[in-house]
Amino acid sequence: MKTWFKRILIGLVVLVVVAVVGLAIFLLTFDPNAYKYKLEELVQQRYQRTLTIDGEIELSLFPRIGLSVQGVSLSEPNSSEIFASIDSTRLAVAVWPLLSNSFVVDHVAISGLKARVIRGKDGQFNFSNLVGGTAPVTEVPANPAEALVGAAETAAQAITNGSLPPRRSNMQIDIAGLDLKDGSVQLQDAISGMAVAVTKINANTGRVTFNQPFDVRLTARVEGGNPRVDANLTGQALLTLDPSAKRYAAQKLDLRMDGKLPGAEAKSLAMRGNLAFDGRKSALDVAGLEVVFQGDVTDPAAAATNVDASVAMPKLSIDPHKRQLQIEKLAIRAKGGVADGPFEFAVDAPALNISPASATGEALTGRVRVSGLDASFGLNGISGNAGELDIKEAKLDSTSKSGERVVKLNFASPLSLNLLMRSGALSALRGDVNITDPGLPKGSLQIPVIGSVTADLLKDQATSKINAVLEGGKFDLSADITRLSDAPRVNFALVVDTLDLDKLVPPVTPPAAKPAEGKKDESKPAQPAPAPAPVDDTIDLSALVGPSVNGTLKVGKLVVRGLKADEVGATVKLDKGKLEITSLTAGLYGGKLAGAVTVDAAQGNQLASKMSLAGIAIEPFLMDLAKRNVLSGTGSLALDLKTAGANAYAMKAGLGGTMQLRLRDGAVKGINLTQTLRELKAAFKPESQDETVPADTSKQTEFSEMEADLAFAKGVASVKRLNVVSPLLRVTQGEPATIDFVKSELDLVARARVVNPAADPEGKELIDLKDVTIPVRIQGPFDKPSYTLLWKDAVGAILKRSLENKLRDAVSGKGKNGESIDKALKGLLGK
Numbered sequence: 001m002k003t004w005f006k007r008i009l010i011g012l013v014v015l016v017v018v019a020v021v022g023l024a025i026f027l028l029t030f031d032p033n034a035y036k037y038k039l040e041e042l043v044q045q046r047y048q049r050t051l052t053i054d055g056e057i058e059l060s061l062f063p064r065i066g067l068s069v070q071g072v073s074l075s076e077p078n079s080s081e082i083f084a085s086i087d088s089t090r091l092a093v094a095v096w097p098l099l100s101n102s103f104v105v106d107h108v109a110i111s112g113l114k115a116r117v118i119r120g121k122d123g124q125f126n127f128s129n130l131v132g133g134t135a136p137v138t139e140v141p142a143n144p145a146e147a148l149v150g151a152a153e154t155a156a157q158a159i160t161n162g163s164l165p166p167r168r169s170n171m172q173i174d175i176a177g178l179d180l181k182d183g184s185v186q187l188q189d190a191i192s193g194m195a196v197a198v199t200k201i202n203a204n205t206g207r208v209t210f211n212q213p214f215d216v217r218l219t220a221r222v223e224g225g226n227p228r229v230d231a232n233l234t235g236q237a238l239l240t241l242d243p244s245a246k247r248y249a250a251q252k253l254d255l256r257m258d259g260k261l262p263g264a265e266a267k268s269l270a271m272r273g274n275l276a277f278d279g280r281k282s283a284l285d286v287a288g289l290e291v292v293f294q295g296d297v298t299d300p301a302a303a304a305t306n307v308d309a310s311v312a313m314p315k316l317s318i319d320p321h322k323r324q325l326q327i328e329k330l331a332i333r334a335k336g337g338v339a340d341g342p343f344e345f346a347v348d349a350p351a352l353n354i355s356p357a358s359a360t361g362e363a364l365t366g367r368v369r370v371s372g373l374d375a376s377f378g379l380n381g382i383s384g385n386a387g388e389l390d391i392k393e394a395k396l397d398s399t400s401k402s403g404e405r406v407v408k409l410n411f412a413s414p415l416s417l418n419l420l421m422r423s424g425a426l427s428a429l430r431g432d433v434n435i436t437d438p439g440l441p442k443g444s445l446q447i448p449v450i451g452s453v454t455a456d457l458l459k460d461q462a463t464s465k466i467n468a469v470l471e472g473g474k475f476d477l478s479a480d481i482t483r484l485s486d487a488p489r490v491n492f493a494l495v496v497d498t499l500d501l502d503k504l505v506p507p508v509t510p511p512a513a514k515p516a517e518g519k520k521d522e523s524k525p526a527q528p529a530p531a532p533a534p535v536d537d538t539i540d541l542s543a544l545v546g547p548s549v550n551g552t553l554k555v556g557k558l559v560v561r562g563l564k565a566d567e568v569g570a571t572v573k574l575d576k577g578k579l580e581i582t583s584l585t586a587g588l589y590g591g592k593l594a595g596a597v598t599v600d601a602a603q604g605n606q607l608a609s610k611m612s613l614a615g616i617a618i619e620p621f622l623m624d625l626a627k628r629n630v631l632s633g634t635g636s637l638a639l640d641l642k643t644a645g646a647n648a649y650a651m652k653a654g655l656g657g658t659m660q661l662r663l664r665d666g667a668v669k670g671i672n673l674t675q676t677l678r679e680l681k682a683a684f685k686p687e688s689q690d691e692t693v694p695a696d697t698s699k700q701t702e703f704s705e706m707e708a709d710l711a712f713a714k715g716v717a718s719v720k721r722l723n724v725v726s727p728l729l730r731v732t733q734g735e736p737a738t739i740d741f742v743k744s745e746l747d748l749v750a751r752a753r754v755v756n757p758a759a760d761p762e763g764k765e766l767i768d769l770k771d772v773t774i775p776v777r778i779q780g781p782f783d784k785p786s787y788t789l790l791w792k793d794a795v796g797a798i799l800k801r802s803l804e805n806k807l808r809d810a811v812s813g814k815g816k817n818g819e820s821i822d823k824a825l826k827g828l829l830g831k
Contacts, residue, residue, distance in 0.1 A: 036053050039051065039053075040052070040053070043074070047077065047130060048077045048129075049074055049075050049076065049077055049083065050074070050080070051072075051074055051075075052071075052073045052074075052075075053069060053071065053072050054070065054071030054072075054073075055069060055070030055071040055072075055088070056069075056070070057069050065092065065093040066090075066091070066092040066106075067089075067090070067092070067093075068088075068089070068090045068091075069086075069088070069089055070087065070089075071087070071088075072085065072086045072089070073085035073086075076126055077129060082114075082116070083115065083116060083126060083127070084114065084115040084116070085112075085113075085114045085115075086110060086111070086112060086113050087111045087112025087113075087182075088109075088110075088112065089108070089109065089110045089111070090108070090109045091105055091106065091107075091108040091109070092106035092107075093105050093106070104174045104176075105174065105175040105176065106176050107176045107178075107179065108175060108177070108178045108179065109179045109181075110178075110179070110180050110181070110183070111181045111182060112181070112182055112183070113180060113182075113183035113184070113201070114183070114184050114185075115183075115184075115185045115186070116185075116186045116188070117185060117186065117187050117188070118188045118189075118190070119188070119189045119190060119191060120190050121190045121191060123191065174207070174208070174209045175205075175207065175208040175209070176207055177204065177205055177206060177207060177208070178203070178204065178205045178208060179203075179204045180201060180202065180203040180204070182200065182201070182202065183201035183202070183203075184197065184198065184199040184200070184201060185197070185198045185201070186198075193226050194224070194226055194227070195224055195225055195226050196222065196223070196224035196226075196227075196229060197222075197223045197224060198220050198221070198222050198233075199220065199221045199222075199223060200219070200220055200221040201218070201219075201220045202218070202219050202220070203216065203217065203218045203219075204216075204217055205217075208241075210241055210242055210243065210244070211240065211242040211245075211247075212240065213239065213240045214238070214239055214240075215236070215237075215238055215239075216235075216236060216237055216238075216239050217235070217236045218233070218235045218236070219232075219233065219234050219235075220232075220233045220234075222257075222259075227262035227263075228260060228262065229259075229260055229261055229262055230259050230260040231258060231259030231260060231261055231266065232257065232258050232259055233255070233256070233257050234256050234257075235253075235255040235256065236252075236253075236254050237250040237251065237252060237254065238251040238252045239251075245280070246278065246279030246280050247276075247277070247278050247279065247280075248276070248277050248279070249274075249275065249276040249277070250274065250275045250276075251274045252274070253271065253273055253274065253275060254270070254271075254272050255270065255271045255272075256268065256269065256270045256271075257269040257270075263297060263298055263299035263302075264293070264295055264296065264297050264298055264299070265295050265296045266293060266294070266295040267294045267295040268292070268293070268294045268295070269291075269292070269293050269294075269295070270290075270292045271289070271290070271292075272288075272289070272290050273286060273287065273288045273289030273290055273313070274286070274287040274288055274289070275289070281319060281320070281321045281322075282320050282321070283317075283318060283319040283320070283321070283322075284316070284317070284318045285316070285317050285318075286313055286315065287314070287315055288314060289312075289313040289314075289316070290310065290311070290312050290313070291311040292309070292310045293307065293308075293309045294307070294308055294309075295307060297336075303338065303339070304336045304337060304338050304343065305336060305338075306336050306337050307334065307335070307336035308334070308336060309332075309333065309334035309335075309336075310331075310332070310333050310334075311330075311331075312330070312331045312332075313329075314328050314329045315327070315328040315329070316328075316330070322355075322356070323356050323386035323387075323419070323420060324354065324355050324356075324386070325352065325353075325354040325386070325419070326352070326354075327349050327351070327352040327353075327361075328350075328351055329349075329351070330348070330349040330350075331346075331347070331348055332345070332346065332347040332348075333345070333346050334346075338370060338371070340370065340371035340372065341371035342371070343368075343369060343370040343371075344367070344368070344369040344370075345366075345367070345368050345369075346366060346367050347364070347365070347366040348364070348365050348366070349361075349362075349364045350362040350363075352364075352382065354385070354386050354389065354419070355385065356385055356386050356387065357385060358384075358385055359382055359383055359384045359385050359386065359389050359390075360382060360383070361382040362382075363378055363379060363380045363381075363382075364378060364379040365378045372400055372401045372402055373398065373399070373400045373401075374398065374399050374400075375396065375397065375399075375409075376396075376397050376398070377394075377395060377396045377397075378394075378395050379391050379393075379394055379395075380393045380395070384416075386419055386420065387418060387419075387420055388416065388417075388418060389416070389417040389418070390414070390415075390416055390417075391414065391415040391416070391417070392414060393412050393414065393415075394412065394413055394414070394415040394426065395411070395412045396409065396412075396431075397409065397410050397411075404437060404438055404439070405435065405436070405437040405439075405506070406435070406436045406437070407433065407434070407435050408433070408434040408435075408436075409431065409433055409434075410431050410432050410434075411429060411430070411431030411449070412429075412430060412431065413426040413427065413428050413429040413430065413452075414426070414427055414428055421458055422457035422458050423454070423455060423456040423457065423458065424454070425452070425453065425454040425455070426452060426453040426454075427452055428450075428452065429449070429450060429451045429452055429453060429466075430449070430450050431448075431449045432447065432448055432449065433446070433447040433449060433468075434446050434447075435447075435503075435504075437506075439506070440503060445471070445503060447468050447469065447470055447475075448468060448469050449466065449467070450466075450467050450468075451464065451465050451467055452464070452465050455484070457485075460482060460483055460484050460485055461480070461481060461482045461483075461484065462480075462481045462484060463478075463480050463481070464478070464479045465477070465478050465479075470496065470497070470498060470499065471497075471498045471500065472497075472498070473496070473497025473498045473556065474496070474497050475496050475497070475499075476493075476494070476495045476496075477492065477493070477495075478492065478493050479491065479492040479493075479551075480492075487547055487548060488547045488548070489547070489548040489549075490547060490548065490549045490550070491549075491550050491551060492549070492550075492551035492552075493551055493552050493553075494551065494552070494553040494554070495553075495554050496554070496555045496556065497555075497557070498555075498556060498557045499555050499557070499558050499559070500557075500558075500559040501558075501559060501561075502559050502560065502561065503559075537648040537649065538646060538647050539605055539645070539646060539647055539648065539651065541577075541599065541601035541605055542601060543601075544574060544577050544578075544579055544599070544601040544602075545576070545577035545601050545602050546577075548574060548575050548576075549572060549573065549574035549575075549579075550573050550574075551571075551572045552569075552570070552571055552572070553568070553569070553570055554568070554569050555568040555569075556568075558586070562624040562625065563621075563624050563625055564589070564624060565586040565587060565588050565593070566586065566587040567585070567586060567587045568584075568586040569584070569585050569586070570582070570583060570584045570585070571583045576602055577600060577601040577602030577603075578598065578599070578600045578601070578602065578603075579598065579599040579600075579601070580596070580597075580598045581596060581597045581598070582596045584596055584597065584611075588613060588616055588621070589616045589617045589618075589620050589621045590617045590634070591613055591614050591615030591616030591617070591636075592613070592614050592615060592616075593611060593613050594611070594612055595610050595611030595612060595639075596609075596610055596611075597609045597611075604644045604645070604646070605644055605645055605646060605651075606644040607642065607643050607644060607651070608641070608642045609639060609640075609642075610639065610640050610641075611637075611638070611639045612636065612637070612638045613636060613638075614636045615634065615636070616634070616635070616636070616637065617633075618631055618632060618633050618634070618635065618637070618663060618666065619631065619632035619633070619666075628782070628783070629669055629697060630668070630669050630670065631663075631666065631667075631668060631669060632666040632667050632669070632700075633663035633664060633665055633666020633703070633706060634663065634664060634665065634666070635662045635663035635664055635666075635706075636660075636661075636662045637659070637660070637661055637662075638658075638660040639657070639658075640657045640658050640659075641655060641656070641657035641658075641659070641712060642656050642657050643656065649742070652715045652741050652742045653714060653715045653742050654714065654715065655712050655714070655715045655741060656712050656713050656714070657711075657712050658709070658710065658711055658712065659709075659710045659712070659717070660708070660709050660710075661706065661708040661709075661710075662706070663703075663705070663707075664704060664705050664706075665704060666702070666703060667700035667701060667702045667703065668700060668701045668703070668706075668724070669697055669700045670695040670697060670699065670700070670785065670787070671693065671695065671696065671699055671700075671701060671787050672699040672701055673701040673729065673752060673776065674701065674728055674729065675699070676693060676787070676789065677752070677754070677769060677774065680789060680791070690788055690789060690790050690791055691788065691789045691791060692786050692787065692788040692789075693786070693787050693788075693789075694784075694786055694787075695784060695785050695786065695787065701724075701726075701729075702726055703724045703725060703726045703729075704726055704727070705723070705724070705725040706723070706724050706725070707721065707722070707723045708721065708722050708723075709721040709722075710739070714742075715740065715741050715742040716738055716739070716740045716741070717738065717739040717740075717741065718737060719733045719737035719738070719739070719748060720733075721733065722737070722750065724750075727756060728754060728755070728756055728757070729754060729755065730752075730753045730755050731750050731751065731752050731753075732750070732751045732753075733748070733749070733750065733751070734749030734750065734751045735749055736748070736749060737749060744781055744782045744783075745779075745780065745781055745782070746778060746779065746780070746782065746785060747777075747778075747779050748777070748778045748779075749775050749776070749777050749778075749790075750775070750776045750777075751773050751775055751776075752774050752775075752776050753771060753772065753773050753774070754769040754770050754771070754772065755770070755771070757769075757770055774789060774790070774791075775789075775790040776788070776789055776790070777790060
């Protein structure tokens with residue numbers, strides 16, 4: 001017995017010695033680099049990617065499986081472009097824990113990680129086939145290379161999918177620590193056009209174990225062109241990750257950024273607090289969260305400087321599956337400066353608890369203060385439940401002031417919300433608009449308003465009905481809006497009895513220049529007055545691009561910028577930035593208007609107008625339109641004009657088209673041509689020079705008919721045809737004959753001819769001018785033109801006519817020979 005025991009013991013010792021010697025020989029002779037090319041081949045076969053390992057693979061198998069490699073890169077699928085690369089990496093895996101189904105990794109060090117993450121137009125990421133694009137591998141690896149590939153795939157699936165393959169679903173992962181130095185990741189999205197690079201990434205962690213908190217510290221640089229960003233990022237937190245349960249938490253979170261951010265220039269952006277997210281329930285819990293921003297908002301739509309904003313949220317809990325929402329002591333604050341002055345914004349929600357059983361809460365209040373505006377809003381009387389949330393009163397009060405005009409708004413309505421169906425309604429909207437202005441006829445204007453508004457975000461639509469009493473008449477507006485989340489599509493109908501936009505929205509007048517302050521130093525020469533600040537006449541029609549609008553409007557009486565019209569009707573269509581106003585009709589200054597207007601904001605503010613006005617009184621029309629009393633009469637006006645431009649000057653400079661004017665029984669204001677001819681004829685001498693007389697609005701040249709045809713090009717109108725008829729005169733166009741709307745100047749030669757001196761009681765004084773063409777040049781600015789009678793061009797014809805008349809008078813009465821002498825004189829004078 002002892003002999004057999006001794007033999008067995010000796011055999012076991014020999015077996016152990018042989019095993020140890022064999023293992024030692026294996027460790028001393030195993031070369032992992034012999035499998036490098038096999039590993040690269042397997043990666044190519046499985047993922048259609050090129051794996052390149054430039055450095056040597058260093059591997060140790062006991063007591064830890066240690067791996068160290070340098071110069072590793074992986075290409076994009078079927079491409080030579082690099083997807084990711086690592087300068088060097090080092091890690092070690094304990095052997096014995098693997099036997100108990102635990103994956104224990106010693107400290108992991110990665111240096112020089114570079115990766116490019118791209119989402120294509122098909123919505124697929126460029127790493128998709130690494131984390132789920134291939135069937136799971138369950139066969140036993142044939143060699144160490146296959147084992148390494150399988151391990152890499154398993155790790156990728158664990159990180160991205162939150163679970164290991166089924167046969168290892170209960171494996172515990174434990175990493176002593178991760179150290180990442182000088183990493184960079186490029187993020188590109190072909191769908192949104194985003195292109196952002198996160199560079200200079202340095203991160204380190206404490207012990208990483210799933211479902212156990214661990215420390216993380218991070219610094220990086222974020223740069224990009226779309227959106228424009230160039231900022232520093234630092235952060236630290238106590239993270240808890242449980243990918244298999246899709247639970248993630250960040251305790252003691254502290255993130256900070258500074259630099260250029262999308263739409264802002266941040267001196268400091270900080271977020272601190274505790275967050276927890278349950279991916280299976282889509283539940284979010286927030287505790288002690290605070291977000292603070294200091295800097296400038298550079299977005300043109302909300303530009304502001306020296307902004308100091310904060311959001312404090314001691315508690316927020318959202319659980320969509322249980323339909324629960326809890327908010328405690330939410331406070332939002334912001335202040336800074338905008339173009340018109342300082343602004344302040346505040347919102348407070350002390351408490352709100354919503355569940356399927358009930359809804360309770362304290363009043364939500366808010367306030368906005370900015371130059372000329374002070375508005376407050378609130379939600380009071382919260383009740384109901386998560387299915388039907390009822391708010392007794394949603395209220396808005398505001399006061400705005402511009403110059404001497406004060407506008408007060410006061411609106412209130414019950415509000416019902418269905419958070420599950422994402423719908424809401426203001427069922428009984430009531431309020432008043434009160435305008436106080438010394439310029440109003442009675443010093444004030446009050447507009448009572450009632451209506452309703454509903455919105456359904458699931459259906460992406462809303463409806464609105466507004467009824468008001470405006471100057472004793474009705475104001476009814478109904479609108480249906482669809483595609484709220486995209487480019488809104490609006491259908492509306494507006495019916496108004498009286499709409500005076502000059503009362504509701506008066507034109508903005510520039511502030512008067514302030515006189516210089518301080519005592520004037522008489523010993524110093526007077527300084528020239530500073531040049532006035534340039535007026536910004538930019539025409540911004542960008543709001544037309546995006547929404548689609550179809551509707552009709554009917555206005556009984558309309559006043560806009562002084563123009564008065566009645567029985568106005570039109571069809572409105574807006575699509576892709578092009579506004580079309582068709583079937584436009586109106587009663588206008590005793591006549592009728594018909595036509596159409598188009599504005600294309602998407603094509604450089606192109607404007608086209610084609611209108612006909614029949615039977616209008618031109619004098620009050622021009623007085624209200626241009627504030628100029630230059631022409632009177634009744635008749636028709638036909639316009640076919642086009643232009644384009646980003647500002648008023650460009651609009652005038654691009655004006656082109658035609659205009660036809662037909663008037664009867666009117667007058668041209670500024671000169672009495674008959675009187676001027678009579679006065680100058682009385683003082684006429686053969687050596688007389690051209691005579692210039694200033695415009696005088698108290699004088700006028702009457703006519704029985706006027707016809708004028710104008711052609712516009714680059715803002716300058718050329719008079720192609722002019723025919724003014726009166727019993728005494730005929731006037732036609734000469735050369736030049738232009739009206740420059742860009743410079744607001746005219747240079748027009750009118751060819752005046754006396755046709756019937758007897759038509760004027762004092763016409764005998766003009767008998768010598770009969771059938772003589774006298775050019776009259778009208779020059780100068782629109783508001784102060786001058787009239788020059790070009791006598792030198794007509795002096796020969798005047799002398800000839802005068803001599804003819806005098807000789808005829810002298811000899812026509814000498815008996816029977818008078819007629820023959822008269823004929824002779826006509827032959828002598830060339831008549």
